[in-house]
Amino acid sequence: MVGPSRPQFVLFGSSIVQFSFSNGGWGANLADIYARKADILVRGYSGWNSRRALAVLEKVFPKDAALQPSLIIVYFGGNDSMGAHPSGLGPHVPLPEYVENMRMIATYLKDLSDTTRIVFLSTPPVDEALIKKNQSQFLSDLVRTNEICGKYSEALIELCREMDLKVIDLWTAMQKRDDWLTSVFTDGIHLSAEGSQIVTEEILKTLKEAEWEPSLHWKSMPTEFSEDSPYDLVLSDGKRTFNPSDWSFHRKIQWE
Incomplete structure (x- = not known):
């Protein structure tokens, strides 16, 4: 640990989090924007679903830690929403279980401290044609459709409304762009720089509008050694x- 101590923003999720410092990623954007204001920590695990995330939650966010995060941005759903593989393997999690997993994750994180804020990212859309073009033989048996992604996205949004938590509707935000199919992905699933810019803008908008004390929007936070x-x-x-x-x-x- 190096000092001075700064607020910690933790990005917790699957590959969209793990790769968030690649290809002009949204994690890298946040690290730049919050330079001298907060430390951006990445806890991203490619291929993970909400079931596996729940199993390691206490290891990633121990309740007895001396310092708890000021902000946790959570994303799981893209892998959960994939159809079940004929072999019985694969990351698919049925929608009712996904909702309950995310409920338990949210409940645990809310209990970390009175000052830990949470933002969930919903399942973004996918480009089905580009996915099929890039799939291996094993992955070709997995069903991944934009319609199913939309159902998981809406289920998470409804859960967050019920629990009074901040949630960003990525499924809708990305499809507002007329050229989203050709601009926001690198492979039909993972985000290009343009896709990450949408995520960054939505996060900053959410932090700016949140009535949190202290505010976690970058313009409201002190700059380290600014004197x-x-x-x-x-x-x-x-x-x-x-x-x-x-x-x-x-x-x-x-x-x-």
């Missing part, structure tokens, strides 16, 4: 300095 230094440049009026910590504004001006 003026004798080494800062003095501006032409002789009264103000140009503090390098303000560079973050110029780098992140695209984000709200």
